Amino acid sequence: MTTTSASYDVETIAVRMALTTHGDALFFLDAVQLRESPGLFLKQRLFAWHEPSYYGTSLELRKVGELEAVVLPAEDVIAFFADGQRLAHIAWTWEGDAALLDAVAPLLGECLEGRLYAPDLAAYRDGELRWRWDGAAIAAALGRTRRGELDLARRGWRDEAAAGLRAAFSAAVTSRYYGSEEDEAELRREFPALFAREQAAAATAGLDAEAWLVHIGWKADVAPFRPMLQLIEPWEGDPQARWHLRLVLQDKADPAALKRVKLGNDGEARGKWPQAWSEAIRSRSAGWLERLRACLPPERLARGEDVLGAPLDDAAAWQFLHADSRRLLEAGWQVLLPAWWEAASRKKPRLRAAVQSEDESKKRGGGRSLFGMDAILSFNWRISIGDADLSEQEFAELLARGERLVKFRDRWIALDPALIAQIQRMMEGMDRREGLRFQDVLQLHLLALGEAEDAADGITEASTEDAAAEAARVQLEVELSAQLSGVVARINQQREWPRLDPPEGLRAELRSYQRDGFAWLAFLRRFGLGACLADDMGLGKTVQLIAYLLHAKEGADEPAQLPALIICPTSVLGNWQKELARFAPSLRVAMHYGSGRVSGAAFREKALGADVVLTSYATASLDQETLAGFQWGAVCLDEAQNIKNAQTKQAAAVKSFPALHRIALTGTPIENRLAELWSIYDFIVPTYLGTAKAFQERFAAPIERERDARRTAELQRLVKPFLLRRKKKDPAIQLDLPEKNEMKTYVPLTSEQAALYDNCVKALLERLKELDGIQRKGAILGALTRLKQACDHPALLDEGAGTDPEDGPPPPEAIAARSAKLERLLAMVKELREADERCLIFTQYIGMGKMIQDVLRRELDEPVLYLNGSTPKTQRDRMIERFQSRELPPSEQPSVFILSLKAGGVGLNLTAANHVFHFDRWWNPAVENQATDRAYRMGQTRDVQVHKFISLGTLEERIDEMLENKQQLSDNVISSSEGWITELSTEALRELFTLRRDA
Numbered sequence: 001m002t003t004t005s006a007s008y009d010v011e012t013i014a015v016r017m018a019l020t021t022h023g024d025a026l027f028f029l030d031a032v033q034l035r036e037s038p039g040l041f042l043k044q045r046l047f048a049w050h051e052p053s054y055y056g057t058s059l060e061l062r063k064v065g066e067l068e069a070v071v072l073p074a075e076d077v078i079a080f081f082a083d084g085q086r087l088a089h090i091a092w093t094w095e096g097d098a099a100l101l102d103a104v105a106p107l108l109g110e111c112l113e114g115r116l117y118a119p120d121l122a123a124y125r126d127g128e129l130r131w132r133w134d135g136a137a138i139a140a141a142l143g144r145t146r147r148g149e150l151d152l153a154r155r156g157w158r159d160e161a162a163a164g165l166r167a168a169f170s171a172a173v174t175s176r177y178y179g180s181e182e183d184e185a186e187l188r189r190e191f192p193a194l195f196a197r198e199q200a201a202a203a204t205a206g207l208d209a210e211a212w213l214v215h216i217g218w219k220a221d222v223a224p225f226r227p228m229l230q231l232i233e234p235w236e237g238d239p240q241a242r243w244h245l246r247l248v249l250q251d252k253a254d255p256a257a258l259k260r261v262k263l264g265n266d267g268e269a270r271g272k273w274p275q276a277w278s279e280a281i282r283s284r285s286a287g288w289l290e291r292l293r294a295c296l297p298p299e300r301l302a303r304g305e306d307v308l309g310a311p312l313d314d315a316a317a318w319q320f321l322h323a324d325s326r327r328l329l330e331a332g333w334q335v336l337l338p339a340w341w342e343a344a345s346r347k348k349p350r351l352r353a354a355v356q357s358e359d360e361s362k363k364r365g366g367g368r369s370l371f372g373m374d375a376i377l378s379f380n381w382r383i384s385i386g387d388a389d390l391s392e393q394e395f396a397e398l399l400a401r402g403e404r405l406v407k408f409r410d411r412w413i414a415l416d417p418a419l420i421a422q423i424q425r426m427m428e429g430m431d432r433r434e435g436l437r438f439q440d441v442l443q444l445h446l447l448a449l450g451e452a453e454d455a456a457d458g459i460t461e462a463s464t465e466d467a468a469a470e471a472a473r474v475q476l477e478v479e480l481s482a483q484l485s486g487v488v489a490r491i492n493q494q495r496e497w498p499r500l501d502p503p504e505g506l507r508a509e510l511r512s513y514q515r516d517g518f519a520w521l522a523f524l525r526r527f528g529l530g531a532c533l534a535d536d537m538g539l540g541k542t543v544q545l546i547a548y549l550l551h552a553k554e555g556a557d558e559p560a561q562l563p564a565l566i567i568c569p570t571s572v573l574g575n576w577q578k579e580l581a582r583f584a585p586s587l588r589v590a591m592h593y594g595s596g597r598v599s600g601a602a603f604r605e606k607a608l609g610a611d612v613v614l615t616s617y618a619t620a621s622l623d624q625e626t627l628a629g630f631q632w633g634a635v636c637l638d639e640a641q642n643i644k645n646a647q648t649k650q651a652a653a654v655k656s657f658p659a660l661h662r663i664a665l666t667g668t669p670i671e672n673r674l675a676e677l678w679s680i681y682d683f684i685v686p687t688y689l690g691t692a693k694a695f696q697e698r699f700a701a702p703i704e705r706e707r708d709a710r711r712t713a714e715l716q717r718l719v720k721p722f723l724l725r726r727k728k729k730d731p732a733i734q735l736d737l738p739e740k741n742e743m744k745t746y747v748p749l750t751s752e753q754a755a756l757y758d759n760c761v762k763a764l765l766e767r768l769k770e771l772d773g774i775q776r777k778g779a780i781l782g783a784l785t786r787l788k789q790a791c792d793h794p795a796l797l798d799e800g801a802g803t804d805p806e807d808g809p810p811p812p813e814a815i816a817a818r819s820a821k822l823e824r825l826l827a828m829v830k831e832l833r834e835a836d837e838r839c840l841i842f843t844q845y846i847g848m849g850k851m852i853q854d855v856l857r858r859e860l861d862e863p864v865l866y867l868n869g870s871t872p873k874t875q876r877d878r879m880i881e882r883f884q885s886r887e888l889p890p891s892e893q894p895s896v897f898i899l900s901l902k903a904g905g906v907g908l909n910l911t912a913a914n915h916v917f918h919f920d921r922w923w924n925p926a927v928e929n930q931a932t933d934r935a936y937r938m939g940q941t942r943d944v945q946v947h948k949f950i951s952l953g954t955l956e957e958r959i960d961e962m963l964e965n966k967q968q969l970s971d972n973v974i975s976s977s978e979g980w981i982t983e984l985s986t987e988a989l990r991e992l993f994t995l996r997r998d999a
Contacts, residue, residue, distance in 0.1 A: 012091040015046065017098035019164025023074030023171050028067050030095055039068035046092075049085040052076050075175035077101075077168040082109030097161050107150060108169060111138060117173050118218055119194055120166075121209045127197045131173040132166060136210065191216055193332065202331035206290025215332050223280045225249040225273075227288055229308075229328060230258070230336040231320060233412070242311035245300070245320065247288070248336070249273060249281070262306035263289055270305065295327045318404035321345075321414065344386035344414045351423050352382040354479040355441055377441060381427060382479060385413050392427075426476060439688050444478045445488055446717045487527065491721045498523055503550035505586040510547060513726055513733050514540050518547035520724055521663060525552065525634070530662040530684025532640070534669045534725040539733070540938055541665045542576070545636060546583045548663075552633060553587065553611055562633030563590075563610050567654055569639050570616040572908065574877035576638070580612060587611040592627075593619050599626045617642050617650050624653040632659040640664035643683060644676035646692060655683050667933070668926040669723065674700040677719070685722055728936075740936045742946040744960070745828075747820040749791065749951055754995060756790040756797055757954060761993045768986050777982035780989065784955070784981065787993060791951040792848050792920050793819040812855040821949050822852070825917060826859060828947065829896060832915055833860055838883070838895040839915035842904065842931050846870075848919065849898050856896055863892065868900035884912045901931055910934040914942040919949055921959050953996035 014030035027046060029038045039061040047056030053076065060071040072080060082105040086092055094102045111117060116137040123130035133150060152162045178184050188195055193216040204212055213219040230248050234241035251257040261271040267286035292301065292308075300320075302310040312320065325335045356378045381392040388408055390398070398406055404415050480488060490497060500519040502510050510518065517533060521544065524531045535541050549564055568576055573593060580589050590610035597619070598606060603626050607613050620627060635657050637643065643651035662684045670677050678695045681688060689695050699715045702708035726733055749757060764783040771779055789796035795818065809815075816823040825841070832839055843849050849866050857864040865879045882888065883897050897910060901922055913935040922928050928948075936944040950956050984992065 010089060010091050012093060013042075013045065014093045014095055015042070015098055016095040017101065018069075019077070019097060019101075019161050019168060020074075021160070021163055021167060023077060023164055023167030023169075025072040025074075025077045025080075025101075025168070026062065026064060026069040027072065027098075028064075028069050037068075039070055043070045045087055045090060046070070047072075048087050050076075050080060052079075074168045074171035076172075078105055078108045078112060078172045081105030082112075097157075100155060100157055100161070101165065104150065104152075104155065104165075107138075108133065111169075112172055112176060115177070117169070118209075118213055119191075119216070120170070121204065121207075121212050123170075124194070124197065124212075125200050125204055127200065129194055130167075130170040133169060191218065193217070196330065202291070202294040202327060205294035205331075206287030211284070211287060223277075223284070224252055225259070225277055225280070226252060226334060227261075227284075228258075228334045228336055229325075231317070231325070231338065233317075233338050242313065243317035243320075244311055245308045247308055249277070250334075261285075263292075263308065264305050265289075265303050265307055291331060291333070295331050295333070296324055300324065314405050318414070321405075322416070338412070340386065340412050341414070344412070349416070349419045349423060350384040350477055351426055352384065352477045352479045353441075353444075354380045354382050355481055355484055356380070377438060377484075383423060385415070387411060388413050395423075439685070441478050441480070441484070442488060442491075442721070443688070443718060444476060445480060446492065446721070447714060490523065491527070491529065500551065502547055503554050505550045505554065505584055506547050507585065508543050508547075508583045510543070511540070511733075514544050514547070517541075517544040517724055517726075518551065521545070521548040522551050522555075524722070525661045528660065530664075530681075530722060532664045532666065532669060532680055532684055532723045534666050534723055536667055536725075536727045536933070539726060539728060541667075542579050542638075543583055545663065545665060546580060546587075549587060549612060549634075550584050561611070562631060562660065563607050563613055564634040564636060565613050565615065565627065565632045565657065565659070566636045566638060567615055567617055567620050568637075569642065570618060570873060572638065573614060573616060574873055575880075575908065576614055589614060591615075592623070597623070599623065604630060617654070620657075621650045621653045624656060628653075628656045628658070630658075632657060634661040634663060635659040636663040636665065637683065638665045640666040640680050640683070641668050641671055641676065644671060644679055646675070646679035646682060651679060651683075655686070667930055669725070671924050671926045674703060674715075681719065681722070688722075689718065738940060738943045740932070740944045740946060742948065744948045744950055745824060746950050746952050746957075747824050749954065749995075750794075750818060750820055752794050752818055753790055753820070753951075756794055757787060757995050760786045760790060761990075761995065764993070765986065765990060768989070780982045783993070787955050788920055789845060789848075791821070791954050791956050792843070792845065793822055793851060795851065796845060796847050809854070812859040815851065815855055821919065821951065822855065824949070825852070825919060826855060828917075829856060830860070833862075833895060836895075837915060838913040839897070839917060840904075840910055840913045840931075840935055841896065841898045841917040841919055842901045842928075843898065843919040844901050844922065845920070846900065849900060852919070853898055856898075860896070862890075862896075863894040864896045864898065865894045866898040867904050869903040871903065880908060880910065883910060886912075899931070899934075901927065904931070904934065908934045909937065909939065911937060911939040911941075914940070914944050916944065916946045917949070918947070921948065921950065921956055955993055957996075958992055 016028045016030055018026045018028075020026065027042060029042055043056045043059055043061070047053055047059060047070070050056060053059050053072070056070075062069050062071050081101050111133045116134050117131045118134040118137070120130040120132045135150065138150070152165070157165070178187055204215075207215055210219070214221045226249070228248050228250055230246055232244040232246065234243060247261045247263050248258040249261055251259070259271060259273045261269050261273075261281075263269055263285060267289040269281050269285035269288075273281065289307065297319075300310075300312075300316070301307045321337065321341055325337060328335050381395075383390045383392070383395045388411060390408075394408075398408060398413065398415065399420065404417070406413050406415060497516065497520055500515070500522055502508075502515065502518070517535070521531050521533065525548070533541050533544060535544075545566075552564070553561065566576060570593075573591070577589065577591070580587055588609065588611045590606055590613045592603070592606075592613055592615040597603075607630055615623075615627070635654065637654060643654055645651060664680050664684050666680065669680055675692065675696065678689055678692060678700070682692075690698065699711055702711040703715065760783055764779060767779050768776060786797060793815075795815075812826070816826045829839060829841075841852060843852065846868055849868060853864045853866040863882075865883060867876055867879055871879070879894075879897070882892075883894050885893065897904075897913065899908075916932050916935050918928055918931070932944070932946050936946075948960075950960050981989070981992070
């Protein structure tokens with residue numbers, strides 16, 4: 001239909017609309033105007049100026065019977081009709097519900113702008129949060145003459161359409177004012193009752209919409225009083241007195257003034273109150289009765305003039321304190337309870353084992369302290385309930401009375417049946433006659449200290465479910481005697497450690513922190529408690545242990561001169577021999593290693609004639625029977641991460657050797673998994689952290705998988721007394737070490753390397769189509785090795801490539817040209833050698849180590865050393881001496897030392913070097929840092945430059961990202977290892993391995 005005017009043509013379009021129950025608007029062309037693509041035609045014209053829908057482009061078209069409708073979301077409906085922006089050259093006419101909405105939309109728009117809305121009580125009772133326009137607020141804000149303008153029925157709105165309009169208004173309020181997470185969170189904080197819908201029935205009983213808005217705090221309560229329920233406890237002077245519940249009105253102007261009210265069964269209130277209160281009381285009292293009936297059990301309400309007039313017996317009073325009062329609070333009532341109940345309900349019952357003082361004269365043979373992790377300590381039970389502290393006998397007497405609220409020493413005690421049953425079960429589960437092990441006492445004490453500190457700091461890491469479970473659990477604690485308190489304090493706090501003078505036989509000047517470490521080891525030995533000395537590499541763990549061994553030999557409290565057994569990697573046996581001879585020449589040292597070692601009586605005679613016996617991990621495993629048949633004064637593990645896998649024969653062997661004291665030395669107590677820490681502790685303090693399975697369930701799984709902060713804190717508290725870890729950069733250490741500068745050298749692959757790399761990836765992906773299970777894992781790990789070798793040098797994958805036996809080996813530059821890494825290494829080593837500086841080069845692959853040695857030896861025309869796992873011990877010792885020397889002629893002085901990461905990464909002092917190259921990367925930053933610390937340690941006087949080579953676009957680059965992320969956890973808990981790669985999907989492996997061409 002077209003109307004012509006003097007200046008332009010105006011097209012008239014008639015539009016019908018229907019509102020869904022959710023408030024969405026469906027727009028149709030009037031039936032007489034139907035044309036091809038009617039929905040698209042209408043959308044493009046009706047919403048041409050509608051910015052929220054991107055001018056109609058985002059609106060959905062929907063088939064409704066034979067008609068095509070344009071769907072406008074509920075949150076936009078009110079605003080669309082209220083703002084009235086339309087194409088000016090079209091005359092719009094509204095049909096049916098559209099005309100009704102067009103008439104009322106301006107007023108609804110004013111409601112939205114003026115925030116004249118409120119929560120909907122009916123929806124709340126149905127468990128939903130919806131909004132309605134607020135008639136009372138509209139009348140107040142816009143004038144009473146407009147109050148009837150939203151009477152939908154009078155305006156001709158059908159019930160279905162009216163419900164749709166209310167849904168559209170509610171959606172508009174939510175979208176405009178509570179659409180973001182921050183807005184909703186603010187609403188939850190300000191009006192929590194809106195979201196406590198599980199108590200909707202009790203919370204809204206007896207309330208109309210306006211009263212409910214006051215009740216939840218949406219509107220101000222203008223009444224001069226507030227209703228409360230008060231529980232009155234029995235009067236002390238009357239043995240027949242009972243508990244009573246009563247309704248009181250609190251004067252808002254004077255909160256201390258309470259007016260008692262009797263509420264009749266007819267809902268009428270009786271009592272004495274100010275005359276000004278009467279109207280408000282009369283209008284509300286029936287609602288109070290309905291709310292009480294919704295919250296309290298029927299037997300709590302009597303008939304007659306006062307529904308709360310009947311006295312409460314002990315069981316009913318307990319029920320009110322324990323359950324009914326909570327329901328009333330959740331329903332919005334204010335409840336006045338006896339002052340002692342708050343403390344009683346806040347303080348969980350505690351069961352304490354009061355450990356008895358031990359007679360100091362009770363000593364183990366030879367004057368050793370009674371304590372040890374397995375020492376048995378006697379105790380008595382103490383039970384705390386609220387503010388009352390009960391003996392076992394007093395507790396039993398109270399239980400015998402069969403009451404839940406009992407008077408004890410002029411104070412009320414609440415005996416919660418569930419918690420009392422827990423206490424009884426716990427007491428029955430621990431036989432007092434059998435005592436407690438010292439390690440159990442120590443664990444309970446440390447965890448209780450931690451919980452107290454967390455509570456004082458306001459730490460609440462647990463979820464709501466965990467907190468509820470914790471609240472319902474009785475706490476078992478220990479109460480230490482004065483003697484035990486002193487012992488535990490000294491174990492757990494460094495400032496309590498005894499100060500010891502260095503042994504007379506020590507030929508070294510100990511730094512302050514080294515004296516602390518040696519004294520700590522000696523202190524724990526006195527109590528038979530194992531120790532893990534985990535100082536950073538280079539801080540002198542060796543000299544601290546040597547001082548400890550001298551102290552044990554010279555100490556007057558030692559019953560017999562039992563020798564110490566030191567177990568270390570083969571590569572550092574020679575180092576231990578020299579360090580013992582250098583720092584403690586008075587110690588008699590015997591070596592149990594090699595083909596000349598003895599057993600049986602000969603071994604026993606040899607061991608008894610020594611102060612220290614040295615052996616390797618491999619030998620200890622082979623000679624387990626011999627070493628386990630001797631009583632050692634101490635068993636000391638150097639590089640204790642060698643027993644990180646508790647399942648190995650090596651770990652089982654060293655744990656079987658009997659000793660008065662056990663010590664583990666390691667710079668990395670955790671390399672990959674918490675199970676490694678457990679294995680070390682299973683050596684130094686057996687059973688202290690439970691079985692391997694229990695440790696996995698209690699600590700490892702929650703910490704490694706979920707980063708459980710609470711479990712992490714618990715584990716830290718438990719391990720702290722037996723773990724001493726200092727770092728080079730700690731302010732207290734004051735080493736004045738030079739700087740360690742780490743830098744990454746990114747190099748591209750040569751075309752030959754790239755082709756080999758690609759082929760490896762393609763071959764793996766093809767194989768994975770046919771493999772599963774262990775075969776799939778093996779294929780992935782094998783491919784992983786080949787990919788890393790391709791990044792190093794092509795010759796590692798094809799050792800004969802490029803070599804003609806008749807012509808001899810190719811020149812160094814030709815070998816280097818096939819690998820960008822080797823080419824870059826050659827250039828950098830040449831440069832540092834021109835500055836007369838020395839370097840260490842670490843690689844995982846023997847073939848690569850030999851190739852680097854060959855290339856550098858010929859290119860530099862000087863000796864180049866190479867140490868790997870097959871290098872004999874005597875040759876290793878000679879290599880280290882040559883490299884550290886400054887006295888050899890230039891033609892014999894090696895300045896480049898290539899080392900296998902496993903064989904040369906621990907136990908060596910190579911401070912002559914001030915450059916460290918990691919030619920290929922390892923999976924664990926701790927392992928790389930150990931290797932770097934061969935040069936960056938005490939005795940180093942120059943800045944150390946660490947160069948890490950990374951092949952661009954390859955797995956190495958992704959490994960580097962993984963290492964960086966992993967390093968962030970290393971000071972807390974490190975989890976996972978390369979095994980996770982075998983669990984990846986084929987698509988994930990493709991993403992991880994595939995060479996990025998842009999590199």
